[in-house]
Amino acid sequence: MTYPVNMNITPDVQAFFDDATNTISYIVKDPTSDACAIIDSVMDIDYAAGRITFDHADELIRQIEMRGLKLEWIIETHVHADHLSAAPYIQQKLGGKIGVGHKITVVQEVFGKVFNEGTEFQRDGSQFDALFEDGDTYMIGNMQGFAMYTPGHTPACMVHVMGNAAFTGDTLFMPDGGSARCDFPGGSAEELYDSIMKVLALPDDMRLFMCHDYGPNGRDIQWETTVADEKANNIHVGGDKTREDFIKFRTERDAQLAMPKLIIPSLQVNMRAGEVPTDKDGNPMLKVPVNGL
């Protein structure tokens, strides 16, 4: 298998864990320049109070400023349903282009309807600066990255490979965490299995960085593993687990899962590249579609 990036480059990866949503955000730095990217930032929300704050994003910004880095990309691996993106807030302070998978248009179509957004909500991905297609490459300083299309958890999921590091989004969890659910609109256990196999076809020593970890069985939070480790030990797809095993298990498990606590605000914000929607007077306002999900 040949890939469009030089995998002998080792980017510097700094991880930031958000305990409110179990999300890991990353600053990824080109080893030969000051250029960096942020993967999957988090905007803090107290949903009960309707209050949004920026402690997590401010920490990313502070680190980038302190290290004298230049932010070139703010990448979303997918439209998250469990946390809100802080991409526009970070972009306003530090610049950089906000990028997501081009199938964002499918997500916007589905949830534009669910939230009855009307015609002013564009469903063409134009809220983002870049829409990645499978195999698209981009530069972070002198380091090349590429986007690998990995649908299944959602129709817009991408895994981003930069040098010898891959950012898996929700396509994989740590080996003892397995995989993410596939029952959101446009999700598919069959597609997720095939996408995971694409990721596990990367070189064995490729470093994999997760978007989430829940510390299964009481272990400490972790976010980094390798392709070899996932192939051997992932509890949903590793060892001798077959595609059929996975699809059956995933479908049965998903049928029992409750909706993520923040799915309603997350989708409305994240399908707009992290912008909070506004009402007719321009006030930030979120909706709750009753029996709509």
Ligand SMILES: [Fe+2]
């Ligand atoms: Fe997700």
